[in-house]
Amino acid sequence: xxxxxxxxxxxxxxxxDSIVHxxxxxxxxxxxGEFVAVMGPSGSGKSTFMxxxxxLDVPTAGTYRLDGIDVGSMSRDALAExxxxxxxxxxxxxxxxxxxxxxxNVEVPLLYNKDGSKNRRERALDALRTLGLEDRRHHxxxxxxxxxxxxxxxxxxxVNNAPLVLADEPTGNLDxxxxxxxxxxxxxxxxxxxxxxxxxxxxxxxxxYSKRIIHFLDGKxxxxxxxxx
Amino acid sequence: xxxxxxxxxxxxxxxxxxxxxxALTMLGIIIGVAAVITMxxxxxxxxxxxxxxxxxxxxxxxxxxxxxxxxSGIRLGSGAFQNLTRADAEAIRQECSAVAxxxxxxxxxxxIIYGNANWPSVVFGTDENMLEVRDWTLSAGxxxxxxxxxxxxxxxxxxxxxVDNLFGNDDxxxxxxxxxxxxxxxxxxxxxxGQSMMGQDxxxxxxxxxxxxxxxxxxxxxxxxxxxIMVKAKSTEDLDRAEQQIKELLRxxxxxxxxxxxxxxxxxxxxxxxxxxxxxxVMALLLAAIAGVSLLVGGIGIMNIMxxxxxxxxxxxxxxxxxxxxxxxxxxxxxxxxxxxxxxGGLIGVLLGILFAELLxxxxxxxxxxxxxxxxxxxxxxxxxxxxxxxxPAYKASLxxxxxxxxxx
Numbered sequence: 001x002x003x004x005x006x007x008x009x010x011x012x013x014x015x016x017d018s019i020v021h022x023x024x025x026x027x028x029x030x031x032x033g034e035f036v037a038v039m040g041p042s043g044s045g046k047s048t049f050m051x052x053x054x055x056l057d058v059p060t061a062g063t064y065r066l067d068g069i070d071v072g073s074m075s076r077d078a079l080a081e082x083x084x085x086x087x088x089x090x091x092x093x094x095x096x097x098x099x100x101x102x103x104x105n106v107e108v109p110l111l112y113n114k115d116g117s118k119n120r121r122e123r124a125l126d127a128l129r130t131l132g133l134e135d136r137r138h139h140x141x142x143x144x145x146x147x148x149x150x151x152x153x154x155x156x157x158x159v160n161n162a163p164l165v166l167a168d169e170p171t172g173n174l175d176x177x178x179x180x181x182x183x184x185x186x187x188x189x190x191x192x193x194x195x196x197x198x199x200x201x202x203x204x205x206x207x208x209y210s211k212r213i214i215h216f217l218d219g220k221x222x223x224x225x226x227x228x229x
Numbered sequence: 230x231x232x233x234x235x236x237x238x239x240x241x242x243x244x245x246x247x248x249x250x251x252a253l254t255m256l257g258i259i260i261g262v263a264a265v266i267t268m269x270x271x272x273x274x275x276x277x278x279x280x281x282x283x284x285x286x287x288x289x290x291x292x293x294x295x296x297x298x299x300x301s302g303i304r305l306g307s308g309a310f311q312n313l314t315r316a317d318a319e320a321i322r323q324e325c326s327a328v329a330x331x332x333x334x335x336x337x338x339x340x341i342i343y344g345n346a347n348w349p350s351v352v353f354g355t356d357e358n359m360l361e362v363r364d365w366t367l368s369a370g371x372x373x374x375x376x377x378x379x380x381x382x383x384x385x386x387x388x389x390x391x392v393d394n395l396f397g398n399d400d401x402x403x404x405x406x407x408x409x410x411x412x413x414x415x416x417x418x419x420x421x422x423g424q425s426m427m428g429q430d431x432x433x434x435x436x437x438x439x440x441x442x443x444x445x446x447x448x449x450x451x452x453x454x455x456x457x458i459m460v461k462a463k464s465t466e467d468l469d470r471a472e473q474q475i476k477e478l479l480r481x482x483x484x485x486x487x488x489x490x491x492x493x494x495x496x497x498x499x500x501x502x503x504x505x506x507x508x509x510x511v512m513a514l515l516l517a518a519i520a521g522v523s524l525l526v527g528g529i530g531i532m533n534i535m536x537x538x539x540x541x542x543x544x545x546x547x548x549x550x551x552x553x554x555x556x557x558x559x560x561x562x563x564x565x566x567x568x569x570x571x572x573x574g575g576l577i578g579v580l581l582g583i584l585f586a587e588l589l590x591x592x593x594x595x596x597x598x599x600x601x602x603x604x605x606x607x608x609x610x611x612x613x614x615x616x617x618x619x620x621x622p623a624y625k626a627s628l629x630x631x632x633x634x635x636x637x638x
Contacts, residue, residue, distance in 0.1 A: 056631050077555040084553020095548045099246055112553040
C-alpha cells in the first residue's frame with residue numbers, strides 16, 4: 001500500500017469570472033521510504049500539491065489517501081490530528097516560535113498529541129540529539145544560525161515519529177554549504193530511518209539529492225522520473 | 230486536550246514579552262477590582278455599623294405613644310395624653326400573638342446622687358421585661374423581680390456611664406443612690422451599649438420599677454398611666470402584624486368607635502432603622518455597580534489587546550495548526566492568556582483595594598468591612614471577564630486558515 005495515493009486530484013480557485021486549476025487531475029503514488037523532489041516554476045501548482053498532501057488544504061475533487069485513510073472529507077480537527085501524527089513539516093523560513101527555546105520548539109507537536117505528555121522532554125531531547133543540537137537546547141531561535149534553526153525545525157518534524165516529512169524549499173534561506181549539510185541530513189534520515197521525504201524545490205542541485213523527481217506545470221503532473229544520484 | 234501548565238507558561242512568556250502593554254492592559258482590571266473591593270468594604274462597613282446600632286437599640290421594636298390632645302384650646306403634641314396604662318402594656322403582651330413581650334415606660338430626668346458625687350441622668354420607670362425588649366444584658370447584679378415591680382420597691386439598675394460618674398472604680402452593687410432625694414438600692418449594672426444612631430449615650434440611663442417611679446419620682450395626674458409602651462415583636466416578619474394587632478386591641482380597650490381617630494400612636498422603630506440600612510445597602514450596591522462598569526471597561530481593554538496579539542501572532546498560530554493544534558487548543562491558549570492577564574490584574578486589584586480600604590479607615594476613620602465574599606466575587610468576576618472578553622479573539626484565532634497564517638508576515 002502506498003503512503004500517499006492521489007487519484008484525479010483537483011484544486012480549483014475562482015478568480016473573478018475565470019476558474020484557475022491549481023491542481024488538474026493529479027494521480028500518483030508515493031511509497032514509504034521514497035525521497036521525492038517536486039519541481040516546477042512558480043504557479044505550477046507544486047505548493048498547492050504540498051498543501052493538499054500535507055492536509056493543510058482539501059482538494060476540490062478527486063481522492064487523496066494518506067496511509068490508507070481518505071482525508072478528503074475530514075473536519076479541520078481530524079486533519080489537525082492527522083498532521084500531528086503522520087506529517088512533519090519543514091519550511092523555507094524555518095517557522096520556529098520566537099522567544100521559545102530550541103527544546104520547547106521541538107516539544108510543540110507533543111503538546112497537541114494524545115500521548116504527548118509522556119516523556120515529552122526526553123523525546124524532544126532525543127530528537128535534538130539525533131540532529132546534533134543537544135547543547136543548543138536552551139538557545140532561542142535568534143541565537144542560532146540558519147542551519148541550526150532548520151535542524152531544530154527538522155527535529156520538530158521528527159519528534160512524533162511521523163512517517164512523512166514535507167519540506168517546502170528547506171534550503172531556500174541557507175547558503176550553499178549549509179544547504180548541502182541539510183540535504184545530506186535528509187538523505188541520512190531517508191536511508192537510516194526509512195522516512196518518506198517529499199521536498200519542493202526549484203533548484204536542480206537540491207533535487208539531485210532525491211531518488212525521484214516529479215515536475216508540475218499549470219497544475220498538471222508533467223513528468224515523473226527516477227533520479228540516479 | 231492541550232496541557233494546561235505548558236499553555237499557561239507559553240501565555241506568561243507572551244505577556245512578559247510585552248511588559249508595558251500587559252501592564253497597561255491589566256490596569257483597567259486592577260482599577261476595577263480595587264474599586265469593587267474598596268466600595269464594598271466601605272458600603273458594607275456602613276451598613277454593618279447601622280445594623281449594629283439597630284441591635285443596640287433592640288431588635289423588632291415598636292413604640293406605642295399616647296395620641297395628641299387639646300388642653301384649653303392649645304394642641305399638645307403626641308405623647309401628651311395620659312391614656313396609656315400599665316394594664317395596656319400587660320394586655321398587649323397577653324393578647325397580641327405577634328408580640329414577644331412589652332415594657333411600660335415612665336421616664337423623666339433626675340439628678341442622681343451618691344455620697345458627694347452627683348450626675349444628671351434619665352430615669353426610666355419600667356418592669357422586668359425591659360431587658361428582654363431591648364436585648365440588654367447585665368454586666369453585674371440581677372434584673373428586677375416581679376415582686377419588686379408590684380410592691381414599688383426602691384431598687385434600680387444603672388447604666389455604665391452613671392456608674393462611672395458616681396462610683397469611679399468602686400463596686401456600685403447594693404449601694405444606695407438618691408434619685409430626686411429618694412433612696413434607691415442598686416441591684417444591677419447594665420452592660421455597655423455605646424452610642425445610639427443619633428449619637429446619644431445609651432449608657433447614661435437608670436432603670437427603676439415603674440410603680441416606684443410613679444409613686445416617688447414622676448407623679449401623674451392619672452395614676453397607672455405611662456409615657457409610652459415598648460413592644461418587641463416575635464420576629465421582623467411579625468412587625469406589621471404586631472402593629473395591626475396593637476392598634477386593634479388598643480382601640481377596643483380605649484373604646485374608640487369606628488371612624489374615630491386613634492388616641493395613640495404606634496411607631497415601628499426597627500422599620501425606620503431598616504430603611505436607613507436599606508439606603509446604605511442600596512448605596513453600596515450602586516458603588517459596586519460603578520466599580521463593575523470599570524471592570525467591564527477593563528475587560529474591553531483586554532479584548533482589544535488580545536485582538537492585537539492574535540493578529541501579531543498569526544504566524545505562530547499557523548505553525549501550531551500545522552503541527553496539529555486543534556480548534557480548541559488554539560482557543561484555550563488565547564482564553565488562558567486573557568484569563569492570566571485578568572487574574573493577575575484581579576490579584577493586584579484585590580491587594581490594592583484592601584490597601585485603599587485600610588487607608589480610608591486609618592486616615593478618614595471610616596468603618597470598613599472587607600469580606601472574603603467580596604474578594605472572591607471580584608477575583609472570580611475578573612476571571613470571568615478574562616474568559617468572556619478573551620473568547621472572541623480566541624475564536625477569531627481558531628478560525629484562521631493554516632496556510633494563510635503560515636504565509637503571514
